[in-house]
Amino acid sequence: MTATPWGFRDILPEEAQAREEIALTVKGCFREHHYLPVETPLLEDKGSLEEGGRIADTPFKLFDDDGRLLVVRPDNTLPIVRLVSTRMRAADLPLRLRYEAPVVRECQRNAGGSRQFTQLGFELIGAGDTAGDVEIVSLVAEAVRKLALPDARIIAGSVRPFKELLAACEDRELAAEALRCVHANDFVGLDARVAASAESDAVKVAISELPRLHGGAEVLDRVDVLLAAAGIVAPLTSELRALVEGLAPGDAQVLSFDFSIMNSFDYYTGLVFKAYAGGLPDPVGSGGRYDSIFTGAFGDGIEVPAAGFAFSLERLEAARTSAEDAASDGDHAAGRGAEGPLRIAVPKGSLKADTLDVLEAAGLDVSELRDPGRHLIVRGRDTRAGEGAVGDIEFVIVRPSDAPAFVGCGGADCGICGWDSLIEADLNLLQLVDLGYGLCTFIEAEPAWRAGQAERNYARRGSLRVATKYPRIASAWYAERGVNADIVSLHGNIELGPIVGMTDRIVDITATGATLRDNDLVITGRIMDCTARFFVNPGAARLDPRVRNLADRLATAVKDKHFEPVAGSAQ
Incomplete structure (x- = not known):
């Protein structure tokens, strides 16, 4: 008998009991506030769902015997x-509905994720x-409190400021690209x-700064100024x-703002918020206001406000x-939260020397990192004290x-x-700083003595064979x-791919061009420049x-x- 399909798993009694306890706590909280249970089918008509809004990617679609395209529910x-x-x-309105139901979504293979999960909403x-707004945020705060989640916080924002800012842009290409970048973190x-846009300086400053604003209610003043x-x-705001102002003091204490939380502009209309717990890279829940989603549900043209989580x-x-x-493993625990040492993943190889120099220039003690021996984790400390210190x-x-x-x-x-590593990993990470070193260029190349052969092969078979260790970057470039x-x-x-005739061309990096010259390869296309970046997971960005x-x-x-290019710098 085989194991479960990838992205799915069995749950044994001990874990199932723990999950049941969590679910009962959350559902009990919803029930106390008069939210009534509903259930919907696991399979839905794709066309019917799309009438309500854009649906999340789902890996499972099938046709029924009437020829209708059905999807396994990706959302509730x-x-x-x-x-x-x-x-x-x-x-009668308002309606208060609650649910506990599994959903299935697309998930990147070999990334530690699951394709099925259960929503309590x-x-x-x-x-x-x-x-x-006060009711839904208070309800989430109460549930989080009853679950006793460690270092829990509710992080809120709104799609309205950035949406209006982009609407005011005369440079429509900038507006589209800015939205794409923010949604991609x-x-x-x-x-x-x-920087490349001719938009007014005030609009450019606002577009760049607004998604970076985070903190208490004081950041709302800065939003207004921008x-x-x-x-x-x-x-x-x-x-x-x-x-x-409407939240109880205890609930207001766990609320802060982050305007990088914008979610989908074609779904949410105002407030968006997520709940985080210490030590986790991703939120434990999310929701917001989507006032347009129920338009027409109670009659043609009737607008009905709605929100959920x-x-x-x-x-x-x-x-x-x-x-x-964390309690049992101490310093070895993965989820340590803001109380433990700040844990930084640093690269070995060609990026190491510049990484150490930059970290040291930023005030970190990297002495043990320069010669770690066989140690995989080494200690460091911040040489600076006071405000902004990282300990x-x-x-x-x-x-x-x-x-x-x-x-x-x-x-x-x-x-x-x-x-390049961030592109290939395709994970939910915030890319905060271009560090400028490790500069290299992604190129397409072929053997000089086979000039024209790739074009002839493409004309004959309708595809180009390309060797690379950067499949996402290469695939995206050719698709464009x-x-x-x-x-x-x-x-x-x-x-070696095209040299031995296995492929027509390669997509690879070059910093100095030495390897290309030594193997008589010529560049046939330039794809992008690449440097090192500092990045962070959403949980750490919003809690620490x-x-x-x-x-x-x-x-x-x-x-x-200024940094000098280093051969083999991108990995």
């Missing part, structure tokens, strides 16, 4: 929209404005795109100010497990290509690697150019101020600094 909100539209149109339909790319300078006078049962379980592991540090020594996985899965709080490419993934000596402080210090350390 849109099925509830369908349920309310077809079965509860005559119900609620929908508040027909209650808008401040009262509705690529603040380095955002800055580069802003928007006013950009010519936007609407009171776009009023809903968040009213939320703070969903916990991930798996992440709630992980938060509790992380706390228990004790643990350096985790990794391959550059592995650094995103260590940070993304919670083995480290933040890290350094080449931009409308070229069909068969990617052959290799892990070393990429140049040390990573933001370190990012600021690293940015200062590399400002106006």
Whole structure:
């Protein structure tokens, strides 16, 4: 008998009982506030769901015997929209509904994730404005408190300020690219795109700074200043100010703001928020206001405000497990939170020397890291004291290509690697600083003596065979150019692919061009430049101020600094 399909797993009695306890606590909290249970089918008509809004990617689709395309439910909100539209149109508002149901979503293979998880959520339909926002945030705060999650916080934002700012852009290409960068958490790319635009300085400053704003209610003043300078006078932070004023003191204490939390602009209309627990790289739940999603559900043209939130049962379980592991394992625990040493994934290999110099210039003691022997984790410390200090540090020594996985899965709080490694890993990470070193160029190349052969092969078979150890970068580049490419993934000596006739061309990095010249390869296309970046997982970025402080210090350390290209620098 075989094991479960990848991304799915069995749950044995001991764990099932622990999950049941968590679920009962959360559902009990919802029930006390008069939220009524509903259930929807696991399979839904894809077309019907899309009438309610954009649906999340789902890996499982099938046709029924009527020829309708069905999907395995990737989310619970849109099925509830369908349920309310077809079965509860005559119900009195507001409606308070809750659910516990599994969903299935697309998940990157070999990235430590799961394709099935259980949502514990609620929908508040027909209650808008401040009262509705206060109710849903208070309910989440109460559930988090009853679960006794370690170092838990609710991080809120709103899609409205950035949405209005982009609408005011005369440079529509900048608006589109800025939105893409923010949704991808690529603040380095955002800055580069802003710098290249001819948009007004005030708008450019606002686009670059707004997604970086985080902290208490005082950051709302800065949002207003940025928007006013950009010519936007609407009171776009009023809903968040009213939320703070409406919350009970205990709930307000666990609330802070982060305007990089924007979620989908075609789904959310105002407040967005996530719940985090200490030691976890990802939120334990998320939600917000989506006032347009139920439009028409109670009659043509009738607008009905709505908001909701969903916990991930798996992440709630992980938060509790992380706390228990931290108590039993001490410094060796993966989920240590802001109380333990700041754990930084640092690259070995060609990026190491410049990484150590930059960390030292930022004020960190890297003496043990310069000659760690066989140690995989070495201690360090911040040589500076006072405001902005990061205290004790643990350096985790990794391959550059592995650094995103260590940070993304919670083995480290933040890290350094080449931009290429972040692209290839494709994990949910915030890219905060372009460190400027490790410069190399991604190129397409072929043997000089085979000039024209690739074009003839493409004309004959309709595809180009390409050897690379960067399949995501190569595939994306060829797709943008409308070229069909068969990617052959290799892990070393990429140049051999076309030399021995196995492939037509290669996609690889070059810093000095020496390897290309030595093997008589010529460049046929330039793809992108790549340097090292400092990055952090969302949990650390939003719960641990040390990573933001370190990012600021690293940015200062590399400002106006010149680095020489190093062969083989991108990994």
